[in-house]
Amino acid sequence: MRPGAIANTLAKEGLPGHRTTVGKHVRALDQGKPIIYRPPRFGGQVKMTPEHDKFIDAQLRENDELTSVDLQKLLRDTFGLDFSKSVIKRHRYNMGWVRSGPRYCQVIREPNRVYRLAQCKEWSESGETFDDVIFTDESLIMLDNHAKLCFRNKWDKVVQAKLKPRFKHPVKVYIWAGISKRGATRVLIFTGIMDSVSYVNEILHRTLRPWIQKVFPNGHRFQQDNDPKHCSKFTRSYLQNHGVNWYRTSAESPDLNPIENLWAELKHHLRKTVKPRNQAELVNGILQFWKGVDEEKCQRYIGHLHKVIPKVIEMNGGASGF
Template identity: 45%
Template sequence: MARLSLTLRREIVNLSRLGNSISKIRAILAEKGYVVDPKTVKNLLQKWETHGTIRDLPRRRPLPKFGPLHLRTMDKLIDANREITSIGIQRKLREENLTISTSSIRRVRQKKLNWVCTKPRYAQLIRRVNQTARLEYAIRCIENKETFANAIFTDECSVELDHTAKLQFRRKGEAPELIGRPKHPTKVHVWAGISVRGATDIVIFDGIMRSEFYCQELLQNGLLPFVRKAFPDGGYRFIQDNDPKHTSGFTKSFMVANQIPWWPTPAESPDLNPIEMLWHELKHCLRSELKPYTLDDLKRMITFFWKDRVTPEKCQKYIGHIQKVLPVVLEVEGKATGH
């Protein structure tokens, strides 16, 4: 639509001052051959009431563009604090006498500086002393061309009663489906071990695990029967984490009495225990496929998964994955690998 002349603008204001409504003003102008949009009339009258003029207001001064100095400053800000928001960057740039909109900051951050926003990835927190131990362990395994052919990797895990997957699709415009979740979900604890010759039976238990229970129930009824079947001539290595129940005097005495050769590994190193990946697969299968709704369902489906899905070939695949992790431990100097 063509811009209104100053004469027509004055007439609209005069008609309004005489008490005419917007629809009445448009009707009067239509009789004179002028077709004016009601929004145009409304905006003109608001301008008159606010600024006392019918002329065009001066346009806002365009925001200055980013220069090389400001790009470097912004890049350093993000590199120093990778959680800084566009508003935080804007405040810092104002200290450099530069006013930039947050939308421009977001655009420049991605297109010119190549910063992308992602959710943080969390990994095991590893103390410095354990970083050194992990590095030495990785060097020793690589130099000795370790294959873990006679290793039995064991661990415990807590499994919650959960039947909802982590992802859900919905059509555009649909509200997301709300799924109830208990504040303290029901859960059980499981223990098992894997080797290239297969897996032990899985043991499901409740309550707090103590050294006596660990030895008399898990090792006695879970580990030793598997050893007699898979390693009848001995020659195996028993691998567990450094939980206090695993390293207590009672547990050490039990392992000596039953000739269990414990092979120590670095603390805070779940990425060096391949059974952790099997726990992840178990939980994903329960959430997205088996979907237990009761505690009995949960126990039954855990047992089903272990007997049906955990094959020697799968155990060999996960144990072989350590060969990919060890070089990364060297590369990051013992820190978390993300595996």
């Protein structure tokens, strides 16, 4: 019997069956293949309701790294429904969820959040200007001669055009410096990890204290982070005995130290402009950059704190994102 006749017979019995479909089944039987019955779909794909949207939103707020595949599985396990990835992506987007690379910030423990919030509120209410504050810090500088962004011609088929060599164990140096609204200290460059004795002798006694006596003869506030060598009994004794006014600020707060942004500019300058190939070129690049760190640049970076402080208050002592 021909497929058309079979289809007519099925129609008389009130059964669905287009002759094209019947023909496929007949050929499958002739070839010894099994016939898989797929029930007809009415109304297209399963429609997503506000309840499903609310579920997706809650899951993403709990874990913002869930992919459409993850959400698809969660919806299936919770509601017993299969939604396509395209439907999930569309609803996710309509609820305001967009994909972006993560931005990282410092970890701030709860006790320090409380102290950060209190300190920023105090600064905000008192109209703090930081006119006599010396912001200091150390940083690790690694030899890197490629900027973070580059362009390539999409028609270039040469693989090497996309590859930039990088040292497995790059040369590195440590630097220390301070900035204030009256200018910057000189930058110290050293290798190896510094202990309390070296910190006091090389930095505080030979570099910082003479500079303070020259630039801030009528009073100052010296800011440093809570590194163990900064807080040791030996260091605290020196600061007290030699009239260095240690201005304590909250821990885990690099966003409240403007010299951190200056370090970022320095590292970008070294990668993009200097492109050092050895330690000598790296050190020379640092020294050349520091010659341009004048009073105006220092004031600009310190002034940025007036944007950071309200943000810290808004974040209830959390990371500002700056």
